[in-house]
Amino acid sequence: MLCLAGCQSGQLQVVSLKVEMQENPQGVSTPSPRFSWQITSPGVDLRQQSYRIQVASSEEDLKKEKNLLWDSGIASGDESILIPYEGGKLSSGKAYYWRVKVATNQGETAWSAINHWSTALLDSTDWRAKWIGQDTMSNPGETNKGNTRLAARYLRKPFHAEKKVERAVLYISGLGAYEAYLNGKRVSDDVLAPTVSWYPEKVYYNVYDVTPLIGKGDNLLGVKLGNGRYFGMRESPTMIFGLPRLLAQLNIEYADGSTDTIVSDESWRVTSKGPIVANNEFDGEEYDARLELPDWNTAKYDDTEWLQADIMEAPGGKLTAQPNPNITVQDEITPVHITRLSDGRFILDMGQNMVGWLNINLKGKQGQPVTMRFAETLNADSTLYTANLRSAKVTDVYIPAKDGAFRWEPSFVFHGFRFVEIAGLDEQPSLSDFTGKVIYDRMQTTGRFETSNELIDQLFKNAYWGIRSNYRGMPTDCPQRDERQGWLGDRVTGCFGEAFVFDNALLYAKWLQDIEDSQSPEGDISDVSPRYWTIYDKDVTWPAAYFYAAKMLWRQYGDMEPVKRHYASMKRFLEHIQQVSMQDYILTKDTYGDWCMPPESQELIHSQDPSRKTAGAILSTTMYYSLLNLMQEFAGITGNQADIAGYKELAAKIKDAYNQRFFNTDSALYDNNTVTANILSLRLGLVPEGYEEKVFENIVRKTEVDFDGHVSTGVLGIQHLMRGLTEYGRVDLAYKIATNETYPSWGYMINKGATTIWELWNGDTADPAMNSGNHVMLLGDLLIWYYEDLAGIKNAPGSIAYKQLLMEPVFPDGLSHVKASYHSVYGEIKSEWRKEDGSFSWDIVIPGNTSAVVKLPKSLNIAQPEGAGVRNVKETESGIEIELGSGTYRLVNRG
Structure with missing residues (x-):
């Protein structure tokens, strides 16, 4: 049975107007800014049929439809994102006003509210x-x-x-x-x-x-x-x-x-x-109120x-x-506990590993410094653990100008911390004297996720805090020690998962420009961009983020401009790598390996066991092969079709050479049979036809037997592990990995007190030189798995930006409830299912001007539905397939 309800209360309307993905932006520099909007209606199956955009240089002219700079006229089609301006030339430093109305299968909207934008100084002479x-x-x-x-x-x-x-x-x-x-x-x-x-x-x-x-x-x-x-x-x-x-x-x-x-x-x-008197991102800010x-x-x-x-x-x-947008204070938290040490210092516990600073409201003595040192964890004696901060001093100092109360917060630093040591106070402070200011790039939180499993939920919360902790005008590796750099390898597939939780399109589009700006004259890409640490390794695995992030912006947001803008740079990089790193169609150079795979001893940072290590040529060759496939897509959307044949030919030669060298046809395994070697080969399309299931069997056997159902991959393997296991029918094993609580696992981190994601699986025992408590690289494809598999929110094949959804959740034993939402460029998508005691219900929200194909297995016993939003229903060998228009729906079993 299928219950139908309205998409939302109210009338047919146009909402969420944006120019270049921002609402009423100032200083837009593109000569043809792009317009986006969403449509809502109380009815189901809402489809846009045409639109009309008007632009004027004053709100009054727009209302009167006089002196219009652009009137698109009635433009047929259902496009409602990133529609380029096609009017008269825009002037430098001016304000412009726009509105839109659309015709739909449910009638025509009124004109939208009037929004605006302004242009930047478009000429250097300005x-x-x-x-x-x-x-x-x-x-x-x-x-x-x-x-x-x-x-x-x-x-x-x-x-x-x-x-x-x-x-x-x-x-x-x-x-x-x-x-x-x-x-x-x-x-x-x-x-x-x-x-x-x-x-x-x-x-x-x-x-x-x-x-x-x-x-x-x-x-x-x-x-x-x-x-x-x-x-x-x-x-x-x-x-x-x-x-x-x-x-x-x-x-x-x-x-x-x-x-x-x-x-x-x-x-x-x-x-x-x-x-x-001093401000240094690593070391802190010193403020002398006497000055x-x-x-x-x-x-x-x-x-x-x-x-x-x-x-x-x-x-x-x-x-x-x-x-x-710039960084801003996006949240505030109050500490949860204060401890007084024997020497008169105080330890403040914020209850959460966060990034930003403290606003303090305290009492001090004239000239007596009040110092604040920041750290992520404590030693056993309740003092700050600072060994993992390396040379960063992370200390703010305030010197009062007089006796009595003062309020202060820094201007030009930030810290990654949960705990703060405060010295220089003569009185016991209270929790209300402190406010943690949480800072990251101004952006909307687009995703919510909760389930019947507390560990799964806490892991999502840790990921949420870790991601926003590392948005600093660039995606960074960590926020606390003397590093805080834009490492590319951390984000290759991670950027896709992050995009479910945050509207990170403008941040990543800007970061791609940093990457190109940091490219060497020969074409090499720095593993850190902007290249404050210049690392040209002639490697593939880390620079792959350049390509994958561009794909994310296209697939998740429908933005093709980054692909177009950086296509030539990407092509130059691939050609350079082919010249300096390819021998007999195998990519030979690799710097980092499968970085941070869990070592055999928890005191180690990197494994010393050759059987656990994946060969560098495996990693580089599989990733280069995937980049060639991406470039075939990119060539198609940028008008470089002539390049496609060359990419295909080179990819075919690489696949053949790779399998001849590394694939054991008798055992259906790659090289030394690591999970990473096998799953990269499988997921990236290098396994010879007919051997896929056998390779997958090796992945499962290796995981279950050799690693007792635990993760055995590092940064590269983890990018495909959860989806790979699920795609080939072992969602139970993926779920076990997600919910494990013993080393190595995300649950192990949580049980050790982590409120973000560690840099190492063994971040509590390894060398302090590399045990950041706030990294996101080990998330891999976990958040993608949360949304695409557990919640069933996917782009349908061939769809971009969730214009058409494929909603096909999986149901691992032990999980009885998933509730997820994602605010896409078309509107909010919701998926909430419950499965317990023989009953099943699934609530779905599909935004206006989109549709969804919903698939459920036969075992759920769903009756064929009927209703205004149901476009098509068919039964398949595996279950039922329903095509739905926009709206709010509930699917239930026959009971």
């Missing part, structure tokens, strides 16, 4: 500002050697506004990081802006509409500059690019039509004698003792409007 700063290190202890140390810079510029301001827009880049103020008020709640980049190639600037912040008369534009990744944390030619510098331009349009421009130049004043500059960012402040700003060299990279 910039009149100069790079400025303080071109000296003049404070005690400042150095660009070793562990760098530098005070923050404070810059200010007074200006006068006599007339009524119609529109004012600030274009700003402060390297390494800035906070901007107008008349004492923060321009935005962004932190650590602008986003990181490989500065010799790309420098990003931000755009803010600041109209409400400017008053009639005297005004003051003030900027505080931190070091960020520009004046980097350690002495290194690829981590220190120079002293901090500012580029700022405030364009003002008055109501009478006149304009004014305030620019950064030598007329500004600067000082580094303020309260932030505060009251009202420095207001017009009334007297800056006669400040210096004239120095003109600084431009950073070198192309000045580019930032395409992705």
